Each structure stands twice: as C-alpha cells, then as structure tokens.
Amino acid sequence: MARRSDHAPEELKRLALDAARAIAAEEGLRGITVRRVAERIGYAPGTIYNLFANLDDLIVHLNGMTLDALADALRAAADAPVETRAAQLVDAYFDFVERWPMLWSLLFEHRLPEGVDLPDWYRPKLAALIALVAEALAPLMPDLASDERRATTATMWAGLHGISTLAVSSKLALVVEAEPRRLGHLLVARMLGG
Amino acid sequence: MARRSDHAPEELKRLALDAARAIAAEEGLRGITVRRVAERIGYAPGTIYNLFANLDDLIVHLNGMTLDALADALRAAADAPVETRAAQLVDAYFDFVERWPMLWSLLFEHRLPEGVDLPDWYRPKLAALIALVAEALAPLMPDLASDERRATTATMWAGLHGISTLAVSSKLALVVEAEPRRLGHLLVARMLGG
DNA sequence: TATCAAATTGAACAACGTTCAATTAAAGCG
C-alpha cells in the first residue's frame, strides 16, 4: 500500500508531533517510541522516517514546540507592570512547569548522541525565549552594564531551570520542604538586588 | 559454567559499577547497557541480575557513588576560611562538573520509570551533601532564620545545578557567552546578599 | 490510458532488557 495522501506532509508531521506530545505528557521520554507514535496516527513505523531523520530528530522537534509554548506562556507576564513583572514571570514559569511537567522535563532530559548537536533552527527559539525575559527585566537592572545584565538574566534563567528540574524529578523535596515556586521568587528577588 | 567465585559478590558489584562508570564517563547514559557492562568484567549478561535488580538499579548505584565523590570534592572547600569559603565551594563544584561532565549529567539525566522511586539509601547521600554545604555557609547567613537559611542554601544548590546542566548540555552557550563558573559566583554572591 | 514519481509499507536486522532452566563448581558432611 502506498501514496494514501490522507494528509499533506506538513500536516502529517504535525500529527506525529501531536501524538508524540500526548505520549510524552503522560509517560515521559521512556514512553516515546517510533512504533507507538506511528500506531497513534495510523501509519506504519517506516513512515515516521519519511517525516523525521530519526527518533531523536522527532523529539528535538517536539522540544521546539514546547519552547514556543513556554515563550507564549511567558509573554503575558512580560508585559505586566514593572513592579510585579519579575514575580509574574516567575509564576508564569512555574505554572507552565506544573502544567506540563513531562514535556518540560523532556526539554532537558533528552540528549542527542555524542557528536550530534542541536539543529540550527533550535538556537533562535532558545534565544527568543531569553531575549523575551531579558528585555522584560532590563528596566529592573538600570545600574548594570549590558554585559552584567545578560549574565544576571542567564543566571536567573538557569536557576529557575535548576529548581524546576530538581522539583520535577522529586529530588528537591528530598532536601528541602519549601515549594519550588518560593525558591524561584527568592532567587529572582536576590538576583535583582534585594 | 558456574560458581567461578573469582570474586566475592561485593567485589563483583564494585567491578560492575567501575565498568559502568568507565562507559558512562566516555559515552554517557546511552552507552550503558547490561551486555557491555557484563562484557567489560568478563561475565555473562545474566550475572548482572545477580548483583542488581535491573539496569536502572545499577545506574542508581553508580549515581550514589558519584554523589559520594562530589561530597568528597566539596569537603575540602567547606573547611576553607569563612571569607573565601563560598567562592571555594563554587569552584570545587564546577571543578567536579568539568572533570566528570558525563557522570555528573547522569546524576540528573537518568530517571526511574514511572511509579518507581529512588531507594531509601539514596536520600541520606543527598541530604549529607546539602548538610555539608548548609553548615559551611551558615556563618555567612547569621541574620537569617534557620528556615530561610535552608531555603537560601537549597536555592543556591539548585541554581548551581541549573547552570551546570545547561552548560554540560551546551544549551547555556547558546544563550550567553559567559563562563558557567562566573554565573555560579554571581549567583552565590547575590544570594548571600551582596 | 500508459507512464512516472512519490508515498507507504512491512519484513528484516542488530541490539536491547530481562527471565530462567540448566549447568557447574565450591562447600559441607560422613
């Protein structure tokens, strides 16, 4: 059987990614297999390889979608009044992580095989995310050189990331009883000079 | 063939873990397979299951060793003079991550299947690590309630973790040109109130 | 209507984690 063309190639890609996302959201990285994704969209395993180079490629694309979704989730908070903006960004970040813990985990849990690095289109997505936050927080760091502003933003971003990673893998609770969100607010408050 | 007893069971466990560590240090999580570990120590795959419940169990044990090694690496810095202690802890942390990037990654990259959680002996290892840092830094946070001290320590720890994770997976460099270590120092300085 | 091109398949392969009956060597005993 061949050339069903039930769906245009781009449409089919979307279907596959949606299927993968559904699996990932429920079971995490371990649940994503080529055969299961294919089965969910009613195609044979081989078809996946017409759409993506391999399973890693599919997962990287899924992570790209998640990055976009995270950017969307942060955008509203980035426009909040300056006084509450930082806190709202932190809350928006943790809201996202708590709503999609598995998808968010996948963002960092998945690693390409040695020697393979992230595709070129991935970098701008990440950069856009950071730029969003950097611009939103710039007014809150008026006395810093742009170099230091970037470093501060990156540190906060990495810090939130660390808190969330440990929380999601339930390693934070082993060590402290505080809510991840509270640590996030603490971090940002101190970083912005409190 | 059976009952070779070339090695006592504990000795054999050590051999298997050393083999797994060597593989992990070179190739990361993806390189660790039961068959390869078994081959490296000159035993059949089935033997691994006499020593560990399964591959996940073996990896958790390997991670336990890494936690111990990290604690050792931090201990010297924890005894440094109070003035430079925080900075030395940060340096010791990044020294460790840079020396064993793959082993350090494995600590967080590996996740148990859903429903399985970390064994009981794992928690004290993590707790010991945090306690080490918390006690070392306590003199630097004299004006904080013990509750806030714990939160601050956990935040710094998670922050360093986040910076390192992103650095090791080369996602930090996509976003900022600064050295991870520099961000670490920035984080700790601000968290300790400067 | 015949031809072409592209999409889709599914069998095949190697490698994986895991299980377990069979085997063998060491230990215990008379």
Add this chain to the structure above:
DNA sequence: CGCTTTAATTGAACGTTGTTCAATTTGATA
C-alpha cells in the same frame, strides 16, 4: 576421600526497540 547440597553463572530465549530498504501502490502527468 567421595557424596550431597548449595549457590553462582551461564546462555539461550522472548519480546521490544531503532532503523533500513526493496517492493508495492496510488495520485498525478502526459
């Protein structure tokens, strides 16, 4: 020393995985 018991070790086997690719079938083209 020989016999029995016990426990360590094996390796074949099973089901599943990612990936490849020749074969096939359909939609479009001429």
